[in-house]
Amino acid sequence: MRVGRARGAGEVAGRTPPRRSVSPMSAPKQRERLVVIGGDAAGMSAASQARRMRTPDELEIVAFERGGFTSFSACGIPYWVGGTVDGLEDLVARSPEEHRARGIDVRMRTEVTALDLTGHRVRSHDLDSGTVTWTGYDRLVIATGARPIRPPLPGIDAPGVHGVQTLDDGQALLDTLRKTTGRRAVVVGAGYIGLEMAEAMLHRGYEVTVVNSAVAPMSTLDPDMGRLVHDAMTAMGIRVVNDAEVTKILTGEDGRARAVATDDAEYPADIVVLGIGVRPETTLARAAGLPIGDHGGLLTDLSMRVRGYEDIWAGGDCVEVLDLVAGRERHIALGTHANKHGQIIGANVGGGYATFPGVVGTAVSKICDLEIARTGLREKDARASGRQYVTATVESTSRAGYYPDAGRMTVKMLAERRTGRLLGVQIIGREGAAKRVDVAAVALATGLSVEQMVNLDLGYAPPFSPVWDPVLVAARKAARAVQAG
Amino acid sequence: MRVGRARGAGEVAGRTPPRRSVSPMSAPKQRERLVVIGGDAAGMSAASQARRMRTPDELEIVAFERGGFTSFSACGIPYWVGGTVDGLEDLVARSPEEHRARGIDVRMRTEVTALDLTGHRVRSHDLDSGTVTWTGYDRLVIATGARPIRPPLPGIDAPGVHGVQTLDDGQALLDTLRKTTGRRAVVVGAGYIGLEMAEAMLHRGYEVTVVNSAVAPMSTLDPDMGRLVHDAMTAMGIRVVNDAEVTKILTGEDGRARAVATDDAEYPADIVVLGIGVRPETTLARAAGLPIGDHGGLLTDLSMRVRGYEDIWAGGDCVEVLDLVAGRERHIALGTHANKHGQIIGANVGGGYATFPGVVGTAVSKICDLEIARTGLREKDARASGRQYVTATVESTSRAGYYPDAGRMTVKMLAERRTGRLLGVQIIGREGAAKRVDVAAVALATGLSVEQMVNLDLGYAPPFSPVWDPVLVAARKAARAVQAG
Structure with missing residues (x-):
């Protein structure tokens, strides 16, 4: 060399x-x-x-x-x-x-x-x-x-089509927003960036349509959890189109983007935001x-x-x-x-020594007041790795149920069959939901079983958690599923 | 048997x-x-x-x-x-x-x-x-x-002196509040219950004095962290009296409590709340x-x-x-x-099998908008167990610094000298501070070193964390202290 x-x-x-x-x-x-x-x-x-x-x-x-x-x-x-x-x-x-x-x-x-x-x-x-x-x-x-992924679609480079990878991209998008009088935004992609941009466009007063190629938003989640995100987005007034492959960006006579087309339909757009990933x-x-x-x-x-x-x-x-x-x-x-x-x-x-041991796949995001978190394997990842697994999904709250503003959350947990080793956690809920995934991130990094997780000494006081933290409730249910076979 | x-x-x-x-x-x-x-x-x-x-x-x-x-x-x-x-x-x-x-x-x-x-x-x-x-x-x-601990002090059983252990206690206290026209409350004790009751009395519109026998509130923290709690309580308008042993409850002619006396002073009280622990x-x-x-x-x-x-x-x-x-x-x-x-x-x-492995000493609490958390050993616990240790204290925020409502927090971490094993964490800060202690609770339960903690894959997005989670910033500083000797 x-x-x-x-x-x-x-x-x-x-x-x-x-x-x-x-x-x-x-x-x-x-x-x-x-x-x-x-x-x-x-x-x-x-x-x-x-x-x-x-x-x-x-x-x-x-x-x-x-x-x-x-x-x-x-x-x-x-x-x-x-x-x-x-x-x-x-x-x-x-x-x-x-x-x-x-x-x-x-x-x-x-x-x-x-x-x-x-x-x-x-x-x-x-x-x-x-x-x-x-x-x-x-x-x-x-x-x-x-x-950023920028599929070679007709119209993808038209004025009015924006990515959001760099500060220059952000500035260009803001410049376009200032000049745009229409109020229809189409966001292509329903991953983290897509959702965050959908929120941004809502904040700016746009009618937002999210066009998504997967069966539900957030394909880094299992589809059952993605559907909860879908429902919450719909309740926020966002139109979510799933299972839809964008085929082209239609432009007007002025050359500007005017709609996003899929095989089935056209979604009129005064601005198009690409949030397809990188x-x-x-x-x-x-x-x-x-x-x-x-x-x-x-x-x-x-x-x-x-x-x-x-x-x-x-x-x-x-x-x-x-x-x-x-x-x-x-x-x-x-x-x-x-x-x-x-x-x-x-x-x-610099002459020292340090290593990066790897990741467990933790990610958190939010769209408006909905928090989304995941770590570890989804069901399809577990299958792809040849693992047999059990799942447990529970509903709980971020605070004691009687405490004001206790936010609902859904926690889904995957554990390996027989060993009970934690494989993954997905959380969707209101304030206080997302960062609970960190407990699972540490448990994954250290190879804990869900049975071992049940008695983790997590912080409890009514403003911060029910007496059983939602992650522990999920671990308890997953541990029972492991025991059952 | x-x-x-x-x-x-x-x-x-x-x-x-x-x-x-x-x-x-x-x-x-x-x-x-x-x-x-x-x-x-x-x-x-x-x-x-x-x-x-x-x-x-x-x-x-x-x-x-x-x-x-x-x-x-x-x-x-x-x-x-x-x-x-x-x-x-x-x-x-x-x-x-x-x-x-x-x-x-x-x-x-x-x-x-x-x-x-x-x-x-x-x-x-x-x-x-x-x-x-x-x-x-x-x-x-x-x-x-x-x-509840109820020291055998003169006047401790006088009307107007309340514990808060049972629902009946709570009801009795509420009944007294309804009948009390004065607005001076003295809370004896500055642990979790003392602080929570100080908040409660503030909410009820009382002038609150907290009389505390330790050098700072929250003796489950190290005194340097307790002093931060002290300062925050003072800023909330609470009078905090440290290093003060209550010697008696003074009563009025009607037999009701009228003041809390220490060796040095008397603190007039229309109501006295005991929050000394159990x-x-x-x-x-x-x-x-x-x-x-x-x-x-x-x-x-x-x-x-x-x-x-x-x-x-x-x-x-x-x-x-x-x-x-x-x-x-x-x-x-x-x-x-x-x-x-x-x-x-x-x-x-019931014929099954389960065990409780033990605790790591996690506790979270809050007083008004100040969150308080701790897990593991304090400095004095580490010394008592014969361990040599290093400490690291850092300031950070609950969200990306540029994100609205990023709350300041202070994280103190103890690690064993040479091995770098995490020994304890204390956190004081605004919203989003307390439950971060859970990461440390899992790390303690699994015996991680602070060096191992530095690269934990914790959830990051601007609304939830700086790019380095405050716990990881503390771990990084503690790891450097371990390396330094």
């Missing part, structure tokens, strides 16, 4: 130190350079953590970001679009200037367009000046994130021959090193992660994982 | 079956009798669970309750007194009539006054008719609960020679059988429980434990 070394031209050639062995446990005296591709959660967490561990004299850090922002919360975009969060600046955790003040050389609006692994260098393209530069690296972090952005990595998994993400070891490469790390939305319950890799685009990856990469790059 | 057998007189003599071996795994054909002493959470859960497992033809169930209510939520009394919960009936989960309809022979206002273990019978006293009866049992459940009610058990622990509670094995007795179980506030972190017994009066004990006892009495 490290045969020879051709340093790039331009700015960096002069300051690149000669090649030497990279040993994370002993800090070399000569200055090394870390190059980070991608200036969001994973990349800048890695850079920041490496900076905490190594002085600028020891480690130069150069970070390339093709967009106009660093360290922003993509997860916050729906709340900004919906008006729950005031401004774009609220979503930026740390600006390029703040990073620079901490000794990280951030190059904004500069896209990395090629990796030269043999030459240990990356080619970047300054999007404003057009300048192309090669920059050498001793260590490389790939944090190129994900790109795929790992690994164009560069593929071109360079780095290992890519079944779900399109980079493959790393537990220290977040790209498999087979001593000096390249990758994290965030562009990698696959080990699902500890399913026992296989998955792609999960989630800011919390990206931040953890970044910290782990930074620690390892 | 089972030498001979003298059946009691009266009603029961005729229906008692001859003595036989009690084998929980094989259902005997002859009808047995289960006697339950105490009609609240533990007792009636045990009775109900046993009834689900055994028909009335197999098992007769007689439950004695000296008060006027069954299966009520003592934990809800402060919210009823404060007006948050409407009526007494809200706090009763199941009435005597409902229990009777399920085949449980509940004897209300009937106090058990003696246990005859040799004769396998209990003596009861009908508080209305005065009738004394002996009732034979094949299996016995002791669920006599706890009694002790196990084990008078009967002690008199019968049953094993009592260092904290005054009955000692049981993990199946909740009284140690050394085949046919006697005990649960709820009258027993001690194993603290899995401290490795020793404690007394914790908490409805959630009582309910679990009851279910376990009922399963075992």
Whole structure:
């Protein structure tokens, strides 16, 4: 992998130190350079953590970001679009200037367009000046994130059709909202982003239709739980169309989107929001021959090193992660994982040691006052993994039943047959429902059985829980199902 | 233990079956009798669970309750007194009539006054008719609960001084509130009940003084965390007097309480509320020679059988429980434990098998909008157990910082030195703070290290958590402290 070394031209050639062995446990005296591709959660967490561990004299850090922002919360975009969060600046955790003040050389609006692994260098393209530069690296972090799925449908690029992946996307959508007089919004997709955008459009006063290809919203849930989401959305005044494949975006004479068409019907739209999900952005990595998994993400070891490469790390939305319950890799685009990856990469790059053990598939979301949470396996995941399982579904409340604002919730639990090991939990309910999934997340990570869960010492007081926490009620019912066979 | 057998007189003599071996795994054909002493959470859960497992033809169930209510939520009394919960009936989960309809022979206002273990019978006293009866049992459940600590101070029994242990206490306090024109309330004690009652009195429009013998409120927390509670209470307009031992209740010419006196000062009071905590009610058990622990509670094995007795179980506030972190017994009066004990006892009495593994010391509470949670060991507990430890305290928020109503919280974490094993967590903050302690409760039960906790896959979305959950931020800081030595 490290045969020879051709340093790039331009700015960096002069300051690149000669090649030497990279040993994370002993800090070399000569200055090394870390190059980070991608200036969001994973990349800048890695850079920041490496900076905490190594002085600028020891480690130069150069970070390339093709967009106009660093360290922003993509997860916050729906709340900004919906008006729950005031401004774009609220979503930026740390600006390029703040990073620079901490000794990280951030190059904004500069896209990395090629990796030269043999030459240990990356080619970047300054999007404003057009300048192309090669920059050498001793260590490389790939944090190129994900790109929204944008099916090649007729009309998909028409004005009035918006994704919500970047802050620029969010700003463009808000600009369109300001100009749009009609009040009909069609959201394509009924996953987390679809639901959050449906809420945002409701908040903005739109009539909202959600067009969904699955049998029920939130296909990360079992369909029986998804149907509860469907019913709640309908009660909020949202039209939910399931089992519907979008075939094209119809445009008007002005070229703007005017409707979303499926095989069966047309849904008039003054604005169309795509919330179909994302795929790992690994164009560069593929071109360079780095290992890519079944779900399109980079493959790393537990220290977040790209498999087979001593000096390249990758994290965030562009990698696959080990699902500890399913026992296989998955792609999960989630800011919390990206931040953890970044910290782990930074620690390892900086000469420390840290690993990311994997995930159990926890996710929480909400649409208006309905909270949605899941972790672990759905029924179809359990079947796919060859496991036999029992299920238990219970109704309970977030507080003691007699306490004001006790919110109803439904908890569904899957446990392995015979062993009783917890396999998954799904929760749908009102305030106080979603974060209860964390108990199941820890139980999954530690391999608890539902029988063991029954007596977990969870916090109880009337404002916080019934005397049996809903998760424990579900565990009790699941344990009985395990006992019964 | 089972030498001979003298059946009691009266009603029961005729229906008692001859003595036989009690084998929980094989259902005997002859009808047995289960006697339950105490009609609240533990007792009636045990009775109900046993009834689900055994028909009335197999098992007769007689439950004695000296008060006027069954299966009520003592934990809800402060919210009823404060007006948050409407009526007494809200706090009763199941009435005597409902229990009777399920085949449980509940004897209300009937106090058990003696246990005859040799004769396998209990003596009861009908508080209305005065009738004394002996009732034979094949299996016995002791669920006599706890009694409030009522120090033998001058004036403690004066009118205007109220405890809040039973529904009758709550009713008496409400009656006094209705008659009281003054608006000064003094709450003695600053533990959970003290704080909940301070909130209740604030809700009722009283000026509240809390007199507390410890250095800060909530002595189940470390003093540094208790001081945060102190400051928040002060900001709510509560006068908090720490380090103050109450020496007497001063009474007026009418005999009513008029002030609470300490060594240093007098605190005028139109009403005095005692919230000093409770002790196990084990008078009967002690008199019968049953094993009592260092904290005054009955000692049981993990199946909740009284140690050394085949046919006697005990649960709820009258027993001690194993603290899995401290490795020793404690007394914790908490409805959630009582309910679990009851279910376990009922399963075992009914011929099944269940155990209560112990607790980790989780408790949550709130005063107005301040949430308080703790689990595991405090610093002084860690020292007492001979452990060396590190601490980490962090500030974070319940939601993404940019999301509306993100509530500040402080999380303190203790981890064992060198091993990094989690030892305890304390959380103080606004909405969304308290139930986060559940993650730590599971981590304690499963023996996780803080390093292992850092990458737990907890639910993240901006309305529910910062990208790093506050518990994980604390774990990360604690892990660094462990690494540092």
